[in-house]
Amino acid sequence: xxxxxxxxxxxxxxxxxxxxxxxxxxxxxxxxxxxxxxxxxxxxxxxxxxxxxxxxxxxxxxxxxxxxxxxxxxxxxxxxxxxxxxxxxxxxxxxxxxxxxxxxxxxxxxxxxxxxxxxxxxxxxxxxxxxxxxxxxxxxxxxxxxxxxxxxxxxxxxxxxxxxxxxxxxxxxxxxxxxxxxxxxxxxxxxxxxxxxxxxxxxxxxxxxxxxxxxxxxxxxxxxxxxxxxxxxxxxxxxxxxxxxxx
Amino acid sequence: xxxxxxxxxxxxxxxxxxxxxxxxxxxxxxxxxxxxxxxxxxxxxxxxxxxxxxxxxxxxxxxxxxxxxxxxxxxxxxxxxxxxxxxxxxxxxxxxxxxxxxxxxxxxxxxxxxxxxxxxxxxxxxxxxxxxxxxxxxxxxxxxxxxxxxxxxxxxxxxxxxxxxxxxxxxxxxxxxxxxxxxxxxxxxxxxxxxxxxxxxxxxxxxxxxxxxxxxxxxxxxxxxxxxxxxxxxxxxxxxxxxxxxxxxxxxxxxxxxxxxxxxxxxxxxxxxxxxxxxxxxxxxxxxxxxxxxxxxxxxxxxxxxxxxxxxxxxxxxxxxx
Numbered sequence: 001x002x003x004x005x006x007x008x009x010x011x012x013x014x015x016x017x018x019x020x021x022x023x024x025x026x027x028x029x030x031x032x033x034x035x036x037x038x039x040x041x042x043x044x045x046x047x048x049x050x051x052x053x054x055x056x057x058x059x060x061x062x063x064x065x066x067x068x069x070x071x072x073x074x075x076x077x078x079x080x081x082x083x084x085x086x087x088x089x090x091x092x093x094x095x096x097x098x099x100x101x102x103x104x105x106x107x108x109x110x111x112x113x114x115x116x117x118x119x120x121x122x123x124x125x126x127x128x129x130x131x132x133x134x135x136x137x138x139x140x141x142x143x144x145x146x147x148x149x150x151x152x153x154x155x156x157x158x159x160x161x162x163x164x165x166x167x168x169x170x171x172x173x174x175x176x177x178x179x180x181x182x183x184x185x186x187x188x189x190x191x192x193x194x195x196x197x198x199x200x201x202x203x204x205x206x207x208x209x210x211x212x213x214x215x216x217x218x219x220x221x222x223x224x225x226x227x228x229x230x231x232x233x234x235x236x237x238x239x240x241x242x243x244x245x246x247x
Numbered sequence: 248x249x250x251x252x253x254x255x256x257x258x259x260x261x262x263x264x265x266x267x268x269x270x271x272x273x274x275x276x277x278x279x280x281x282x283x284x285x286x287x288x289x290x291x292x293x294x295x296x297x298x299x300x301x302x303x304x305x306x307x308x309x310x311x312x313x314x315x316x317x318x319x320x321x322x323x324x325x326x327x328x329x330x331x332x333x334x335x336x337x338x339x340x341x342x343x344x345x346x347x348x349x350x351x352x353x354x355x356x357x358x359x360x361x362x363x364x365x366x367x368x369x370x371x372x373x374x375x376x377x378x379x380x381x382x383x384x385x386x387x388x389x390x391x392x393x394x395x396x397x398x399x400x401x402x403x404x405x406x407x408x409x410x411x412x413x414x415x416x417x418x419x420x421x422x423x424x425x426x427x428x429x430x431x432x433x434x435x436x437x438x439x440x441x442x443x444x445x446x447x448x449x450x451x452x453x454x455x456x457x458x459x460x461x462x463x464x465x466x467x468x469x470x471x472x473x474x475x476x477x478x479x480x481x482x483x484x485x486x487x488x489x490x491x492x493x494x495x496x497x498x499x500x501x502x503x504x505x506x507x508x509x510x511x512x513x514x515x516x517x518x519x520x521x522x523x524x525x526x527x528x529x530x531x532x533x534x535x536x537x538x539x540x541x542x543x544x545x546x547x548x549x550x551x552x553x554x555x556x557x558x559x560x561x562x563x564x565x566x567x568x569x
Contacts, residue, residue, distance in 0.1 A: 139338075141337075141338045145339075145340075146338075147303060148303055238342040239385060241341045241342045
């Protein structure tokens with residue numbers, strides 16, 4: 001059946017990635033690099049935990065705030081200001097993430113807090129934008145039909161606007177989380193800790209094993225996070241408005 | 248129990264260049280179980296009038312009474328749950344299945360899941376759609392005609408006494424439109440809703456309406472039964488809107504039985520015959536085809552019940568009895 005075959009196709013990229021990873025692993029083991037990496041096992045465990053806290057805290061706060069702000073901007077009474085707000089969001093997005101972190105450091109000093117705030121801002125913006133644009137793209141006649149049938153404002157948002165915008169919103173969340181996971185190593189530069197410590201120190205010392213001890217878990221994390229949000233997008237967006245399931 | 252009365256209903260919009268009257272002191276009443284078609288060119292205020300009935304547009308002044316109750320007194324959201332609403336774009340929610348769409352208002356009203364689903368099945372069957380084939384489909388998997396049937400089913404789900412329809416069949420192709428109009432009439436015959444129906448198509452109006460309200464730039468130009476409107480347009484605008492072939496349009500409204508002279512006896516086997524229940528389009532066709540001066544009318548069993556003459560036809564179409 002079609003409905004069963006499709007999810008498998010969505011797993012294809014991950015299977016390919018898995019094969020490449022196996023090949024790399026084999027290359028690492030046969031060249032002896034693997035034992036170099038394992039020397040940092042304790043650091044890897046400790047820093048991965050730090051790294052995950054950075055990503056989880058900044059990411060979940062960004063999703064919660066981004067959805068809220070995006071919905072708020074899409075309300076009719078905000079229509080007058082929404083475009084200006086989105087323009088501002090776009091401008092802030094244009095600042096390189098390293099620049100955002102540097103700004104946070106000058107405002108909040110060094111340590112995990114400015115790192116989390118900087119990551120939060122970088123993650124927040126795509127979510128706000130996609131939530132707002134996604135809801136705005138819901139055809140006006142759907143909202144008209146819903147009002148005409150006697151749905152209250154909140155019911156229209158929950159049952160019509162959000163479900164129909166959900167695919168676009170999820171696309172924003174996936175992009176945002178990719179930015180988040182990709183930027184998290186840089187947090188080390190402002191004292192935020194995390195796997196960046198192994199990567200940057202490894203580069204400075206020209207210690208390939210140390211660098212890979214940070215880089216490999218970072219890459220794995222990126223793949224896992226994208227996989228999880230991809231699956232959530234696949235299963236949580238209603239079938240009638242999910243291009244992945246209606247192809 | 249759900250007659251509708253509009254009293255001096257007015258909607259004024261403030262624009263930078265002064266106030267614009269979209270609807271100006273429209274008064275009319277529609278009897279319980281009747282279909283009233285609001286007809287006019289685009290921008291004439293017919294849709295605004297419709298949308299003031301369920302308070303999607305707040306009237307600037309004037310009143311709407313449904314079943315004798317002033318709708319000002321009701322909460323607009325509660326009010327709308329008692330009024331079915333169908334729009335041209337259909338507006339089925341693509342995130343919900345057919346069952347989900349039909350069940351929106353029942354769920355708002357707190358119906359159980361089983362009752363809601365049973366109602367959806369019943370409505371689909373009534374609209375000639377096999378429930379088990381369609382109930383779990385998504386709107387994207389329906390044709391235009393099927394989607395609009397579901398749109399009508401959704402509006403009827405909680406059995407509202409009043410139905411508002413804004414050019415519901417306007418986007419369908421002519422063949423589909425005829426079919427769905429026929430189905431709608433058959434259903435209306437059984438359900439007896441009070442229907443306000445916006446259209447810009449005079450033929451659709453003549454076919455469906457018990458009464459027609461013709462609008463021009465926010466004003467009600469004429470409000471009458473279809474035959475009266477076609478026979479005696481109140482002014483130049485109405486006459487040109489209904490078209491110069493308005494006499495031909497009247498043919499579908501009158502049955503042979505209405506113009507026949509009663510008679511009984513044996514049927515002349517050579518004379519052309521028409522069923523008394525058929526409308527005058529058939530009668531006129533036979534006159535044109537046969538060149539005869541009179542036709543025999545028969546009942547369902549084929550027994551002679553009377554004659555229709557050319558003179559009687561001309562007299563009926565020339566006068567404008569109500």
